[in-house]
Amino acid sequence: MRMQIKEFADFTGVSVRTLHYYDEIGLLTPSYVDEQTGYRYYDGTCLERMQEILFYRELDFPLKNICELLSSPGYDKQKALEQQKRLLVLKKERLERLIDALDSAKRGEYVMAAFDNKEYEKTKKQYEAEVKERWGKTDAYKENQEKTKGYSNDKWQEANAGLDVIMEEFARCKDRGATADSDEALALVQKLQNYITEQYYTCTKEILAGLGQMYVADERFRNNIDKHGEGTAQFISEAITKYSQ
Numbered sequence: 001m002r003m004q005i006k007e008f009a010d011f012t013g014v015s016v017r018t019l020h021y022y023d024e025i026g027l028l029t030p031s032y033v034d035e036q037t038g039y040r041y042y043d044g045t046c047l048e049r050m051q052e053i054l055f056y057r058e059l060d061f062p063l064k065n066i067c068e069l070l071s072s073p074g075y076d077k078q079k080a081l082e083q084q085k086r087l088l089v090l091k092k093e094r095l096e097r098l099i100d101a102l103d104s105a106k107r108g109e110y111v112m113a114a115f116d117n118k119e120y121e122k123t124k125k126q127y128e129a130e131v132k133e134r135w136g137k138t139d140a141y142k143e144n145q146e147k148t149k150g151y152s153n154d155k156w157q158e159a160n161a162g163l164d165v166i167m168e169e170f171a172r173c174k175d176r177g178a179t180a181d182s183d184e185a186l187a188l189v190q191k192l193q194n195y196i197t198e199q200y201y202t203c204t205k206e207i208l209a210g211l212g213q214m215y216v217a218d219e220r221f222r223n224n225i226d227k228h229g230e231g232t233a234q235f236i237s238e239a240i241t242k243y244s245q
Contacts, residue, residue: 001044005030008042012050024157027067028053032227045223052077055084059091059124083123090120147201159199166192170236171228180238189236189243205244212240 009016022028023040028049030040042050049070056066069080094117101111151159170188178184189208196203196211203211215221215233225233 001047002032002041003043005040005042008046008050012047012054014050014054022053022063024160025063025067026156026160027063027070029224030227031223043223045219052080055081055088059084059087061124087120087124090123094120147199162195162199163192166195167225167232167236168228170239171232174232174235175229180235181242185235185239186243189239192236192240193243208240209244212237212244215240 003011005016005019009019019028019040023030028046031043031046032041033039034041052070053066056069061069098115104111148156166188169191170185173182173184173188176184193203193205193208196208201207215225216237222233225236
């Protein structure tokens with residue numbers, strides 16, 4: 001399945017402008033961008049991620065938090081769906097209390113208790129804490145939070161675009177016939193490591209190795225990288241493995 005951005009926007013009920021913004025901040029990137037026309041295309045993986053984003057938006061999660069949650073190494077999709085359902089049920093119960101309270105208010109009764117939303121907020125905070133437990137306790141996460149807290153939308157776009165350029169260089173390296181353990185490929189791995197350190201957090205060899213595994217294990221990352229050419233994610237992963245040995 002492949003849809004152009006307008007078709008994807010109509011299907012999901014999200015504006016084209018919003019999709020451009022999600023791409024800028026790294027929340028949802030197209031599966032493929034035509035180099036000749038600049039047209040953006042979205043596939044089933046993008047649709048699945050958009051659904052996750054929309055669930056979080058219904059629960060009033062800020063975009064920054066959604067991006068962090070979906071990118072967290074500790075993210076468990078099935079558990080996330082269960083927690084989202086729990087939060088939506090709490091939200092539904094509150095709305096039902098408010099509807100009943102309106103009838104009571106018409107009778108002249110006081111209904112202050114109906115506005116109590118403590119359970120929902122408490123559950124929501126617990127959920128965010130659980131999802132980010134592994135990643136949030138790391139020095140890398142704390143450093144990333146500190147380094148990027150002042151990033152403007154333009155700065156985020158610039159940082160993510162620079163990362164994309166390096167992925168494109170890997171694709172060209174592979175297309176030239178270089179092997180994953182070649183000097184050219186290993187030099188690009190070092191360039192990637194230095195760039196992540198410069199823009200986001202200190203990227204140790206251990207963290208880099210984990211990223212290499214995620215690039216192929218996580219379909220969202222793999223598809224986003226492979227927009228530069230099929231097999232690019234696997235090539236980068238293999239090069240990182242060689243570099244990290």
